[in-house]
Amino acid sequence: MAIGSVAYFDANASTPVDPRVAEAMVAALTELPGNPSSGHMAGRAARRAIEVARLEVAALLDAKLPNEIVFTSGGSESNVTAIRAALAACPDRREVVTSTVEHAAVNATLDRLAMTDGITIRRVPVDGNGCLDLDAYRAALGADTALVTLMTANNETGTLFPIADLVPAAHAAGALFHTDAVQAAGRLHLSVASTGVDMASISAHKLHGPKGVGALYIRCGTTFSSLITGGGQERNRRAGTENVPGIVGFGVAARLALMDAKTDDTAQLRNRLEAEIATVLPNTIVLGDRAARLANTACLAFPGSDAEMMLHRLDRAGIAASSGSACASGGSAPSHVLLAMGLGHLAGSTVRFSLSRFNTDADVDHLIEVLPVVARESRILEIVA
Numbered sequence: 001m002a003i004g005s006v007a008y009f010d011a012n013a014s015t016p017v018d019p020r021v022a023e024a025m026v027a028a029l030t031e032l033p034g035n036p037s038s039g040h041m042a043g044r045a046a047r048r049a050i051e052v053a054r055l056e057v058a059a060l061l062d063a064k065l066p067n068e069i070v071f072t073s074g075g076s077e078s079n080v081t082a083i084r085a086a087l088a089a090c091p092d093r094r095e096v097v098t099s100t101v102e103h104a105a106v107n108a109t110l111d112r113l114a115m116t117d118g119i120t121i122r123r124v125p126v127d128g129n130g131c132l133d134l135d136a137y138r139a140a141l142g143a144d145t146a147l148v149t150l151m152t153a154n155n156e157t158g159t160l161f162p163i164a165d166l167v168p169a170a171h172a173a174g175a176l177f178h179t180d181a182v183q184a185a186g187r188l189h190l191s192v193a194s195t196g197v198d199m200a201s202i203s204a205h206k207l208h209g210p211k212g213v214g215a216l217y218i219r220c221g222t223t224f225s226s227l228i229t230g231g232g233q234e235r236n237r238r239a240g241t242e243n244v245p246g247i248v249g250f251g252v253a254a255r256l257a258l259m260d261a262k263t264d265d266t267a268q269l270r271n272r273l274e275a276e277i278a279t280v281l282p283n284t285i286v287l288g289d290r291a292a293r294l295a296n297t298a299c300l301a302f303p304g305s306d307a308e309m310m311l312h313r314l315d316r317a318g319i320a321a322s323s324g325s326a327c328a329s330g331g332s333a334p335s336h337v338l339l340a341m342g343l344g345h346l347a348g349s350t351v352r353f354s355l356s357r358f359n360t361d362a363d364v365d366h367l368i369e370v371l372p373v374v375a376r377e378s379r380i381l382e383i384v385a
């Protein structure tokens, strides 16, 4: 989608709000003044709007019951809530199994818990394509494992973890299973009912909804304690007056993601982008190309070029993309994901182009036109053949 004059290839950072979402949110802002906890008509109308959205988000995740959905402020809050709730539910168990490529919201929370509560964190490695080492995963599980937290799709490379295959071993060890599905929701068919996860995090702004709204799926019957305490909202699972317009927008975004899935041609566009870049810049390396991965993500290394310089030049040419390092932190530290994949030497040369159903062929045409010059002007060293 050209936003203003920008070809926007940073959907994994955030997506443009769908106009139909915006319209519903404006209506909620102006027409639903009541507090959803109030018993009067205005309160009841706001409550109804939230419950409609809950049904829509439950459908997106294929949850059995709408009440398995708790609205939060986003993917980060959902992740932190899930991790802390799982540890509180199993006080006798002191270990968490995760991977080396999780999002900062998981990583930093686990590091904090290791420091403050002495929790042992077992980080399972990945291979050069970002695939989880399944033997190491099984070996990491044990009688002390309280929780497994593994992402469904990686935000930098798009690589998928086979969640449905990973859950049974965690359950056999008596652990809960949480997945950070923030990048997967709206881009893949998800079914929490059939994968058997106990908790799953999603975020509205990755699927053309508003920023600052997310959800945590909590399987019915899972012992749970809330992170934010106070009033009894969200059935005592998340205190605070609900973000009614945000939740309404999230519901519409979830419905549209399901509706538009059939006509979504993001995969063809991403494949075209990768094929044409390989033609104009044959040295380009597609990271994660041997793994099952999201159809919208192209994580590309341009050996010999500096990613930050490229991003700056692309930005000046009206193209928004990102590097692994910047998407997580806004800084320039090497991406922990690429380091974990053993690709540290490429970390400074890797640019992520992430697409959505709003991208067009014209966006790709523009990128292909400017990229060879951008890569050449951003060279940091000569490659010796």
Ligand SMILES: Cc1ncc(COP(=O)(O)O)c(C=O)c1O
Pocket (backbone or CB within 6 Å): 012, 013, 073, 074, 075, 076, 077, 079, 103, 105, 151, 153, 154, 155, 180, 182, 183, 203, 204, 212, 213, 214
């Ligand atoms: C995999 C993953 N998890 C969690 C988050 C955090 O989501 P939010 O921005 O809604 O807090 C992100 C956002 O980039 C993400 O990519």
